[in-house]
Amino acid sequence: MHNNKKILPFIYLLPTGILLTIFMVIPIIYTFYLSFFDWNLIAPTKDFVGMRNYIEVFTDPVNQKVLMNTFFYIILLLVLNFIVPYVISLIVKFFIKRMQGAYKIIFFIPSLFSLVVGAMIFSWLLNPVSGPVAFLFRESGFVLPNWTNSGGLAIVVICLITNWKVFGYNFILLLTGLGSIPKNIVDATTIDRIPKWRMIWNIVLPMNKSIAIYVLILTIVQGLQYVFTPINVITTGGPYYGSSNVLYHTYLNAFVLYKTGNASALAITTFLIFLVLLYLEIRFVEGRSRYE
Amino acid sequence: MSDNNATIELKEITKDFKNTKVIDQLNLKVAAGEFLVLLGPSGCGKSTTLRMIAGLESVSNGEVLIDGDDLKKKANDGHTIAMVFQDYALYPNMTVYQNLEYALKVHKVAKDERQKRLESILETLNLSDYRDRLPSELSGGQKQRVALGRGMAKKSKIFLLDEPLSNIDVQLREKARDEIQSLHDRNKQTIVYVTHDQLEAMALGDRIAVMNDGIIQMVDTPENIYKNPTNLFVAKFIGTPQINVLPVWYQDGYLTMDETKLVKLDRINSIDPKDYLLGVRPEHIKVSKNSESEFSVPTKVTKIVDYGRYIQLTLDLNGQHVIKAVTKDIDCKIDDTVFIRIDERTSIIFDKDSQKNIYWDRV
Amino acid sequence: MNRKKNALWHLPLMIIGIIALLPVVFMISNSFKTLQESYQSILSLIPNKPTTINYTTLNHQVNLARLAWNTFFMATLVTLGKLFTGLLAAYAFRYYQFKHKNLIYLLFVATIFVPFTIVMIPNYLVIAKLNLLNSVIGVALPQLCDATGIMIFLKTMEKIPGSLFDSLKIDDIPNRRIFFNIVLPILKPSIISVGAMFFINSWNEYVWPTLILKDKSSFTLPLALQNYISSEGGTNFPLAMALSSIMIVVPLIIYLIFQRYILNSISNSGLK
Numbered sequence: 001m002h003n004n005k006k007i008l009p010f011i012y013l014l015p016t017g018i019l020l021t022i023f024m025v026i027p028i029i030y031t032f033y034l035s036f037f038d039w040n041l042i043a044p045t046k047d048f049v050g051m052r053n054y055i056e057v058f059t060d061p062v063n064q065k066v067l068m069n070t071f072f073y074i075i076l077l078l079v080l081n082f083i084v085p086y087v088i089s090l091i092v093k094f095f096i097k098r099m100q101g102a103y104k105i106i107f108f109i110p111s112l113f114s115l116v117v118g119a120m121i122f123s124w125l126l127n128p129v130s131g132p133v134a135f136l137f138r139e140s141g142f143v144l145p146n147w148t149n150s151g152g153l154a155i156v157v158i159c160l161i162t163n164w165k166v167f168g169y170n171f172i173l174l175l176t177g178l179g180s181i182p183k184n185i186v187d188a189t190t191i192d193r194i195p196k197w198r199m200i201w202n203i204v205l206p207m208n209k210s211i212a213i214y215v216l217i218l219t220i221v222q223g224l225q226y227v228f229t230p231i232n233v234i235t236t237g238g239p240y241y242g243s244s245n246v247l248y249h250t251y252l253n254a255f256v257l258y259k260t261g262n263a264s265a266l267a268i269t270t271f272l273i274f275l276v277l278l279y280l281e282i283r284f285v286e287g288r289s290r291y292e
Numbered sequence: 293m294s295d296n297n298a299t300i301e302l303k304e305i306t307k308d309f310k311n312t313k314v315i316d317q318l319n320l321k322v323a324a325g326e327f328l329v330l331l332g333p334s335g336c337g338k339s340t341t342l343r344m345i346a347g348l349e350s351v352s353n354g355e356v357l358i359d360g361d362d363l364k365k366k367a368n369d370g371h372t373i374a375m376v377f378q379d380y381a382l383y384p385n386m387t388v389y390q391n392l393e394y395a396l397k398v399h400k401v402a403k404d405e406r407q408k409r410l411e412s413i414l415e416t417l418n419l420s421d422y423r424d425r426l427p428s429e430l431s432g433g434q435k436q437r438v439a440l441g442r443g444m445a446k447k448s449k450i451f452l453l454d455e456p457l458s459n460i461d462v463q464l465r466e467k468a469r470d471e472i473q474s475l476h477d478r479n480k481q482t483i484v485y486v487t488h489d490q491l492e493a494m495a496l497g498d499r500i501a502v503m504n505d506g507i508i509q510m511v512d513t514p515e516n517i518y519k520n521p522t523n524l525f526v527a528k529f530i531g532t533p534q535i536n537v538l539p540v541w542y543q544d545g546y547l548t549m550d551e552t553k554l555v556k557l558d559r560i561n562s563i564d565p566k567d568y569l570l571g572v573r574p575e576h577i578k579v580s581k582n583s584e585s586e587f588s589v590p591t592k593v594t595k596i597v598d599y600g601r602y603i604q605l606t607l608d609l610n611g612q613h614v615i616k617a618v619t620k621d622i623d624c625k626i627d628d629t630v631f632i633r634i635d636e637r638t639s640i641i642f643d644k645d646s647q648k649n650i651y652w653d654r655v
Numbered sequence: 656m657n658r659k660k661n662a663l664w665h666l667p668l669m670i671i672g673i674i675a676l677l678p679v680v681f682m683i684s685n686s687f688k689t690l691q692e693s694y695q696s697i698l699s700l701i702p703n704k705p706t707t708i709n710y711t712t713l714n715h716q717v718n719l720a721r722l723a724w725n726t727f728f729m730a731t732l733v734t735l736g737k738l739f740t741g742l743l744a745a746y747a748f749r750y751y752q753f754k755h756k757n758l759i760y761l762l763f764v765a766t767i768f769v770p771f772t773i774v775m776i777p778n779y780l781v782i783a784k785l786n787l788l789n790s791v792i793g794v795a796l797p798q799l800c801d802a803t804g805i806m807i808f809l810k811t812m813e814k815i816p817g818s819l820f821d822s823l824k825i826d827d828i829p830n831r832r833i834f835f836n837i838v839l840p841i842l843k844p845s846i847i848s849v850g851a852m853f854f855i856n857s858w859n860e861y862v863w864p865t866l867i868l869k870d871k872s873s874f875t876l877p878l879a880l881q882n883y884i885s886s887e888g889g890t891n892f893p894l895a896m897a898l899s900s901i902m903i904v905v906p907l908i909i910y911l912i913f914q915r916y917i918l919n920s921i922s923n924s925g926l927k
Binding site for chain 1: 746
């Protein structure tokens with residue numbers, strides 16, 4: 001019986017453990033291994049090239065461009081998928097009294113749909129020639145720029161598509177965080193006649209810090225992966241890698257250009273960036289802030 | 293009207309929550325500088341009433357007047373009302389000192405003045421050593437004192453307290469009670485204090501408003517509430533052990549129970565001959581070993597609890613009624629027969645249907 | 656005055672609501688327009704002459720039943736796998752003490768932060784080795800566990816008071832029965848909601864399937880839809896929109912039925 005108790009939890013953890021080992025742990029190590037080789041995914045032999053692939057990550061002009069794009073993606077995603085939903089959740093929580101439930105239900109609906117669907121609809125809506133937005137622009141005397149020709153604009157459109165999908169999800173997460181702030185604390189500020197914006201700044205935001213950081217990091221980590229779909233569906237990274245990011249470029253290297261070593265080095269680089277974010281997550285979220 | 297305090301007046305207040313009346317046409321006046329306790333069982337509407345005074349809850353009907361004015365018209369400087377919440381509602385991200393300081397800072401009280409005020413409050417509440425701690429690093433009693441201090445710091449005219457002592461240890465409660473009492477003695481703010489604890493209410497209140505089912509049953513001094521409750525609810529809610537209630541019949545100047553004459557009524561004559569309820573507090577039941585008069589009734593002792601200062605007896609009357617009596621000196625054992633006597637002057641007669649104190653109707 | 660101020664706050668919210676829903680409304684309406692009409696009356700939300708031509712064309716061009724089955728089969732496998740592994744793992748974390756428990760839990764949670772690019776090459780090679788390319792089983796296999804599920808289940812289990820388990824142990828109830836008679840029923844709402852989310856996400860999945868499923872007969876709905884979108888322009892939008900409209904029916908129905916559960920479970924996944 002006593003022995004049983006020691007072994008049982010590991011039996012329960014076994015399925016997850018095996019799957020994670022085979023499809024997560026070993027692959028990470030293997031990708032790390034591959035990042036030191038020149039290989040094309042099919043050939044029987046791999047050539048050891050040392051750090052060359054890593055050097056290329058930072059010296060190759062295309063890679064540099066892609067890294068810059070990634071940075072641009074992160075900034076845009078933070079604004080669109082974190083700051084905007086946060087502001088909106090604050091409005092819903094503290095500035096309106098009715099319809100909160102309705103907004104939650106409606107805002108969440110786009111999260112139900114595949115990003116392929118989103119990419120398709122938006123490439124129609126924003127089609128520079130025949131789309132309804134371009135049509136409205138023309139009617140009012142403007143011209144919708146052909147965003148497919150510009151890497152920067154394409155990135156904006158791609159981020160908008162993911163924003164359409166992710167907004168409701170993040171909004172609900174943040175709103176829940178705000179909802180867990182005890183009502184009495186809000187009441188106490190009402191009694192003290194603290195203006196609402198000061199209450200939000202001095203009390204609500206600090207109290208909601210841990211969930212906010214969770215959503216913020218999730219925004220970056222998942223956002224960079226979410227944009228993969230619209231990139232692949234609409235621009236395939238173009239024009240000339242202008243809308244590609246590290247993750248998409250890894251995919252291109254691996255499965256289109258068959259430069260497995262380069263892809264692996266890029267993947268490891270991405271992983272290191274994410275690990276830093278993960279460290280922040282553990283520090284601020286899993287570690288619980290001391291006043292919770 | 294003075295600088296330190298304000299009057300509160302609730303006029304015909306009604307509060308509906310989804311079609312149920314939580315408060316029904318409530319009227320209440322609190323004098324400036326008065327310490328009023330709202331007492332009642334949980335769910336009776338006392339907290340809602342307090343929150344309506346605070347302006348946290350809107351009234352469905354009626355008016356809340358502070359110094360004769362609608363609260364909303366009062367200056368927005370936050371100096372009119374302070375409130376202590378049951379779970380204290382301290383700002384978790386601020387230290388003790390910052391908690392006390394916050395409202396003052398927002399309302400631009402000068403730094404020197406702030407410091408002076410807060411130092412003296414921390415001193416009074418014994419919190420000086422904890423000024424830089426976060427609420428999560430404090431004990432329940434300390435948190436309660438911080439909450440109290442936060443209310444004091446504002447020097448408001450009205451101080452509202454919502455069950456401030458219910459979350460701290462029993463041992464600390466009496467001390468905290470004294471603190472609140474001396475705070476009131478010093479500052480003479482108008483205080484409305486919500487509690488379900490009758491002892492707290494009796495100890496603190498200048499007057500007590502007993503509430504039940506969203507209706508104020510009685511507002512009076514603690515003494516009057518104890519001695520002369522308006523109705524059976526108030527009588528039962530106040531006092532431990534609870535008041536004894538015996539079903540009686542009135543006939544020809546006597547109250548009888550099961551054909552036994554219990555009391556001869558001299559103070560009152562000409563009430564209808566019908567069923568009544570007779571309320572007698574345990575300490576007013578006279579217990580003796582021998583029959584002392586024609587109204588002595590024999591009972592059997594079923595339980596004896598010696599509290600040191602007094603003895604509490606549980607008595608069985610005819611196997612039908614249980615009577616609690618409190619006495620100082622009687623030497624008896626379980627299963628002994630003792631005689632009880634009820635005095636007209638210390639007993640209360642309630643109408644059986646309306647449950648009202650019938651003396652009240654006559655006054 | 657107060658009311659006006661309130662209405663002002665509703666304005667941005669209404670606009671966001673419209674941005675959220677209008678594209679979908681447009682999509683459904685266009686799927687009932689002919690290609691010609693979709694160009695001519697570009698802004699109209701109600702087709703002049705509603706037509707099902709796009710749907711019938713679609714039906715000729717692709718095997719809709721096959722696509723739906725592939726997608727459904729894959730999503731079901733993934734959902735059941737994730738629920739099974741997640742429930743067991745959460746149960747172990749909640750009710751047993753073992754060495755390095757916190758570390759192991761953190762490692763599980765950390766998997767959320769692993770980018771798919773780092774595992775995609777080796778996993779592709781494994782699936783190829785297993786001869787599972789062009790099979791939805793190959794898509795499902797690496798995805799049978801999910802840390803989010805473990806997190807949410809654990810959170811729900813934490814709401815069951817420990818004293819309940821102490822009393823069950825005193826009564827000598829075997830673990831198996833505790834799990835099936837007590838834990839599982841209490842977990843039912845979160846199983847429904849987490850399951851619904853897993854299913855919807857898997858139904859919509861695109862990235863990993865594009866690597867594994869190359870043969871058209873093995874396609875899932877998102878892959879088929881991608882085939883109708885051309886990055887060079889010239890997409891037949893009404894046709895693509897018809898396929899999209901078919902695709903979104905399943906997630907929408909699930910959402911309509913389990914809406915409250917789903918929103919709650921998202922809330923739970925974020926609360927620490």
